[in-house]
Amino acid sequence: MARILYGVAGEGMGHAIRSRVVIEHLARTHDVQVVVSGRAHDYLKARERDHLGVNKIWGLSIVYEDNEVRNFRTVLENVRGAVAGGWPRNVKAYFDLVEEFRPEVVISDFETWSYLFARTHALPCISVDNNQIVNRGEHSPEILAGHEADYLVAKSVVKAKLPGCFHYLIATFFEPRAVKARTTLHPPVLRPEILAARAERGEHLLVYQTSTSNEALPEILRGAGRECRIYGLRRELKEDLRDGNLVYRPFSEATFIEDLRTAKGVVSGGSFTLMSESVYLHKPMLAIPVKKQFEQVLNARYLEALGYGVSADELTAERLQAFLSRLPALEARLATYRQDGNRELLGHLDRLVAEAASNGASPDPLA
Known part of the structure; x- marks a missing residue:
């Protein structure tokens, strides 16, 4: 049994829905503590079980208006949230986990705080999300046509989010060629x-x-x-x-x-x-x-x-x-699409957790 810290991005519900499946799978054989923000916290907290703790932290949010991201308002809202207590709350959660849980492996579903915890403590961090396909997949000019500048910006943001992870498991129904090491593509994680x-x-x-x-x-x-x-x-x-x-x-x-x-x-x-x-x-x-x-x-x-x-x-x-x-x-x-449940990604994750816990490998900051 490994002690796993699992970070879940709280923006939107997609990360929580996927992470619920992965976390419940891991909690059957490991001790799992979850850090999560926003509406995703309530969703996961309602499913808390033995060997599983769900901890609320403050996280970044995105402001939408007229079916469009409002960048300036997003910045303002996040600065306001940090000043009003977001960062102090995260710092307290940080020290509580260090003292009480002492994780051996970190898994992040596009969540920054857990990743930084791993880097600070030289712990292996495994990335499980769909977002990394932007940076770690090769996309044709036809797919990017008309959005080339947006692609470069998004690629830079995604690359900076969780660099140097032990491994990147990417959930995707499309399969561009993976162009970076320690990266595997798997069918999407689906709720039961x-x-x-x-x-x-x-x-x-x-x-x-x-x-x-x-x-x-x-x-x-x-x-x-x-x-x-x-x-x-x-x-x-x-x-x-x-x-x-x-x-x-x-x-x-x-x-x-x-x-x-x-x-x-x-x-x-x-x-x-x-x-x-x-x-x-x-x-x-x-x-x-x-x-x-x-x-x-x-x-x-x-x-x-x-x-x-x-x-x-x-x-x-x-x-x-x-x-x-x-x-x-x-x-x-x-009608030609086929997927064998969640077996492929979860099976690979089990092997990675065992390897990471036994090796105690730290992230590679250059990857």
């Missing part, structure tokens, strides 16, 4: 509820949109000619609200997965988690990435290149109809 779901071909569209800036969205969806089950736009709802062929739903994990497994198609942003779940269940997706989020653009571009869906800069009636007209071809292509 998705693995247990059995896809059926329904007639409705599952729509997940959190931005309210597109005032034409309801009218666009009315033109779909089929029922649209919409999540994210009416967060105050306690029960379904029907407006013609539009059904606004309050969020429920079980209902959402049921709507996903029986959907004809999915309309959403460029989130890797929902995209990888849609691919696994063979559901075509119309992806509208958040502006200035290059990783989402990359996900959507590969989705389209593989024939699993369509990428669009914004949702319009014309783009929605073009997506609907391509559904048969997209379904045929998705």
